[in-house]
Amino acid sequence: MPDESPRPIRKIIHVDMDAFYASVEQRDNPELRGKPVAVGGAAARGVVAAASYEAREFGVRSAMPSVTAARKCPQLIFVKPRFETYRAVSRQIREIFAEYTPLIEPLSLDEAYLDVTENLRDMPVATEIALEIRGKIKAVTGLNASAGISYNKFLAKMASDLNKPNGQAVITPKNGAAFVEGLAVKKFHGVGPATAEKMHRLGIETGADLKAKSLEFLAQHFGKSGPYFYGISRGIDNRQVQPDRERKSVGAEDTFIEDIVELDLAKSELVPLVAKIWRHCEANGYSGKTVTVKVKYSDFQQITRSRTVSHFFGGEAELVENAAQLLASAFPFRKPVRLLGVTISNLGETSAAHEHQLDLAI
Incomplete structure (x- = not known):
């Protein structure tokens, strides 16, 4: 006879390091502690890869142009990234995760999902596991981590933001639906500015508004x-x-609130996409040989253009140049452009990937 016993409620932990790159720099350089720090390039084309909490108080955020960050916080200290160091710390953290569960899904160097429904320590309470893990991370690395605990990945991710920095929160099956109903959709993980704006136009402001829409309505519009x-x-x-x-592959895309018709403006929108991709590649020690540009028009039709080179891409500038050339090959656009995407594939570990170049030259 089939096993009809109820499946156990899943116990998912999302661990997220607090201002990871910046915190590593403050840990290793006492002169930076308590000061606003941005990891990234300070030049005109630079981009902030990470910001300390002291910098965030001034509105400095990752992926922000360095000139904007410096304007918001004139006393901001820029520090060159050390990705080998960040990778080494990340390995220490993942070794701690592995003491509790083999079910680890890294999202980046500084965050991961853990399924601890059945765990190696036979600990029944996921909040206690999260506390232990955070304590071990602090003891081993000297860094703070936050955690979210819930019965699924979406809610665990949302919970990890509730008590940052250096805290944790739990969303139980009993209060999960109510938590979502009261949340603004623009705060949902996975809902970007353009999607939030579209939801706003459709009268969807909160999780409760979203819940009120039928599956057919949501499939039609999204x-x-x-x-x-x-x-x-x-x-x-x-x-x-x-x-x-x-x-x-590694990719990034952006849907625009207003459609784009000019080539130069479209090219400029490639820069933050490439910067995001390259940060991920450099952080994880690999690059790619193929770049693909996706163009989605206002009527939702889309095209792609790809190019494969004989070597691994060595920096943002090279990747932007190739992506811009691919985009130019699709110009003039047959309709206004509502979305652009960039993806690199044919990935591999490579020593040819140069030091992270946050100072773009286009």
Whole structure:
């Protein structure tokens, strides 16, 4: 006879290091402690890779142009990234995770999902596991971590932000749906500015507003994301924690609030996309040989243009140049452009990837 016993409620922890790159720099250089620090390039084309909490008080954020960050915080201290160091610390953290569960899904160097429903310590309470893990991370690395605990990945991710920095929060099955209903959709993980603006136009401001929409309505207006939004508005997210995912590509895209028709403006929008991709590649020690540009028009039709080179891309400037050339090959645009995306593939570890170049030259 089939096993009809109820499946245990999943226990998911999302661990997120607090201002990771900047905190490592403050740990290793006592002169930076308590001061506003930005990891990244200070030049005109520089981009902030990470900001300390002291810098965030002035409105400095990651992915912000360095000139904007310096204007918001004139006393901001720029520090060159040390990705080998960050990777070494990340390995220490993942070794701690592995003491508790083999089900670890890293999202980046500084965050990961852990499924501790059945764990190696036979600990029944996930909040206690999170406390232990955070304590060990502090003891081993000297750094603070925050954590969110819940019964699915979406809510665990949302919970990890509730008591930052150096805190944790739990969202239980009993209060998960109510938590989502009271949350502004613009704060949902996975809802960017353009999607939030579209939801606003459709009268969707909160999780409760989202829940009130039918599956058909959400699929019509948000395509493949419709069923996901339908589920999370009810506190439902059945995605599994996936350990050891082999990454085949790295991409970023942006949907614009106003459609773009000019080539120069479209090219400028490639820069922050490439910066995001390159930060991820450098942080994880790999690059790629193929770049693909995606163009989605106002009528939702889309095209892609790809190019493969004989070597691994060595920096942001080279990647931006190739992406811009691909974009130019699609000009004049047959319709206004509502979305641009950049992806690199044919990934591999390479010593040819130069030191992180946050100072772009285009």
